[in-house]
Amino acid sequence: MIDERFNGGGSAADYVIDYLRRPLQNYWLTREGKDFTTPVGAIFGPNAMIINMYAGSGGDALPWYFRDAKLGPLVGTRTWGGLVGIYDYPQLMDGGSVTAPRVAFYNRTGDWDVENHGVAPDVEVEITPKDWASGHDPQLEKAVALVMDSIKKNPQPVAKRPAFPNYHNQATEGVPAAAGSGSAGHKH
Numbered sequence: 319m320i321d322e323r324f325n326g327g328g329s330a331a332d333y334v335i336d337y338l339r340r341p342l343q344n345y346w347l348t349r350e351g352k353d354f355t356t357p358v359g360a361i362f363g364p365n366a367m368i369i370n371m372y373a374g375s376g377g378d379a380l381p382w383y384f385r386d387a388k389l390g391p392l393v394g395t396r397t398w399g400g401l402v403g404i405y406d407y408p409q410l411m412d413g414g415s416v417t418a419p420r421v422a423f424y425n426r427t428g429d430w431d432v433e434n435h436g437v438a439p440d441v442e443v444e445i446t447p448k449d450w451a452s453g454h455d456p457q458l459e460k461a462v463a464l465v466m467d468s469i470k471k472n473p474q475p476v477a478k479r480p481a482f483p484n485y486h487n488q489a490t491e492g493v494p495a496a497a498g499s500g501s502a503g504h505k506h
Contacts, residue, residue, distance in 0.1 A: 319461055320367045320384070323394065327375025335383045338365060345477045353477055364468035365390035366461040369439055374398030379423070381437040390468075391440040393461040399436035 320334075343356040355362070369381045369392050378401040381392050403421025410416065425431040441464065443457045 319365065319465060320380075321458070322373055322377060322380050323368055323370040323457070325373040325377030325380065327373075327377045327379070327400075329376050330379045330383075331376060332379075332383055334380060335387050335389070337361075338384075338389050339387055345479075347479060353479070363474050364465045364472070366465050367392050368457050368461050369394040369397050369437065370445075370457070371395050371398055371436070374400040374436075375402065378432050378437055382432055385437065385440075391461075391464055392437065393441045393464065394439050394443055394445075394457045396438045397432075397436035399432060399434050401432040 320338075338361060340357045340360045342360070342362050345353050345355055347353055365384075367381055367384045367390065369377075373381070374397060378397045378399060381397055382401075384390070385392060401423045402419035404417040404419060405421075407415060407417050422430065423432050441460060443460045445455060445457050449456055
């Protein structure tokens with residue numbers, strides 16, 4: 319679950335998408351009996367992203383990338399639509415500054431995208447001032463419900479540990495000795 323509401327941007331955080339779509343490679347079993355995975359700390363399962371009209375620039379880019387990567391539904395309200403880049407403007411004599419867009423976003427099909435219209439949610443959910451004041455977040459609740467429903471419909475596979483090997487009961491012809499046995503794989 320990614321809550322990217324109020325993301326004012328500053329960067330096109332495509333690396334976040336890279337982390338979210340990393341596939342399970344393998345499992346590791348420790349001596350203590352606790353499994354972990356490669357990649358470590360990855361999220362294997364359904365996702366949803368919560369968006370709102372206060373997310374803009376890089377806050378427009380991240381939900382666009384999330385949808386493009388087909389990582390899950392976007393829940394909330396349309397983003398701001400200010401996906402442009404600004405950089406390298408000199409400071410004014412009085413210490414102030416002025417900026418103007420220098421970079422514009424277009425998609426792989428050659429169309430201008432996102433600027434002036436934002437990224438629409440897949441599931442539109444408003445949050446009212448009354449909701450906010452009472453600590454109620456219908457956008458978060460809807461996103462959680464969608465993810466939980468997806469987990470029920472498509473449960474994640476449970477790791478199947480292999481049986482522990484028993485090197486002492488195997489035929490030793492051509493099999494290296496178990497560590498510390500001293501037999502070096504030879505019959506005695």
